[in-house]
Structure formats: structure tokens, C-alpha cells
Amino acid sequence: MEFISSEKGKRKLTLNGFMYVRDKTKKGVTYWRCEDYLKCKSRVSTSEDDILMRAPSEHSHPPNSARVIVARAKASMRDRAVKSDERTSNIIQSETQDISLATAGALPKKTSLQRMIQRKRVCPEGNGLMDELRVTPRGEAFVLEEDDQNEFYMFASQKNLDILNNCANWFCDGTFDVAPLGYQLYTIHALVNENATATHIHRDREQI
Numbered sequence: 001m002e003f004i005s006s007e008k009g010k011r012k013l014t015l016n017g018f019m020y021v022r023d024k025t026k027k028g029v030t031y032w033r034c035e036d037y038l039k040c041k042s043r044v045s046t047s048e049d050d051i052l053m054r055a056p057s058e059h060s061h062p063p064n065s066a067r068v069i070v071a072r073a074k075a076s077m078r079d080r081a082v083k084s085d086e087r088t089s090n091i092i093q094s095e096t097q098d099i100s101l102a103t104a105g106a107l108p109k110k111t112s113l114q115r116m117i118q119r120k121r122v123c124p125e126g127n128g129l130m131d132e133l134r135v136t137p138r139g140e141a142f143v144l145e146e147d148d149q150n151e152f153y154m155f156a157s158q159k160n161l162d163i164l165n166n167c168a169n170w171f172c173d174g175t176f177d178v179a180p181l182g183y184q185l186y187t188i189h190a191l192v193n194e195n196a197t198a199t200h201i202h203r204d205r206e207q208i
Ligand SMILES: [Zn+2]
Pocket: 018, 034, 035, 036, 040, 041, 042, 059, 060, 061
């Protein structure tokens, strides 16, 4: 039995290739249900000291050890993203190098792992932007404007600007969910043949 933290910081329990999410905790006993609980009725319970109290009931599906291995690797990547300043690509490389070819198919795409790691990293105080955020994955310059106080960044490649320039309608939206703490992500989208492109602008919360 092992506990793995999810992307939202919740604990998941893994046992024999199955994964469980917490259902409820009552009088010190935590009741877990199979991650596929809509289709599967398997349950398991643990004590306050994380000791298995009741062995899991039968699952309606086979175990999926690849899923467990991937969940564990992703949890380690998030942990390293927060605790170290290693490059994103190094973290992904080192956490996936021992994963077998058969399991690798269950890994998310590299771009989504990169995004997951970057979401975990807050913008370093006073040091400005990390180098890997200054260029697009294709190596194009991506920072259009930035102020001296690291409070405002405007991101766009030249291609993004050309697309905006050629579009009569822009769509704008702001969110705090995916931005580092204290920042808002403000995006400008333009519709191009049903494909959207975006200019990204980070702004300090105070300036809005
Ligand atoms: Zn199940």
C-alpha cells in the first residue's frame, strides 16, 4: 500500500495495481473507493495511522499498474518542480527514464507534463522570468514587454501578432487559476479557420 498525491494535492491510495480516492473519514477510519467508482464498487478502509483495516472488495476490472507508475512519476515531478530549480526537461527525463516502453504509452504528452511542472512553479521573487518561458517550444522569442518590477509581462511571438493583426475580432479573457500566485493571466484570442491562437499577458493583481 502506498499513498500518492494527486495534482490537486489530494491523497490517493494505491494497492496491487489499483488506485483509490478518499470517500469519507469517520471516527478516524478513512473509507476509500476505487478510482473508477462510477463503474466499480470496490472499497477499502485505513486507520488514522494509515494501516489497512479492511482488504479491498473485488473490482469489476483488471488492475492497471501502468496507471499507478505514471501517477507516481507525475507526483515526483510536481514535488521536484516545487523543491528544486532543475530544468523542466531534466525533471521529465529523469522521472521517466526508468519507465518501460509498455508503460510509457500511459504517460501524458511531454507538453502536458511541461505545463504541469510549470504550473507548480511560482515566479521567483525579484529574479524575473525563467529562461524557458522566454521562448516558445520552437525557439521563437516570446516576451514582448516586461516591466522592471517583474509585475507585468506580455507574451507573444511575432507569428501570434501577425495573426491578431489580420483578424477583425479578438476575444479576451482573464483567469487566476493557471497563473503564479499574485498574477492574473489575461489572454487575447483570435479565431482563424476554427483554430484559436492566443497572445498571453500576465498582470499583477494590484494593477487591475
Ligand atoms: Zn475498481
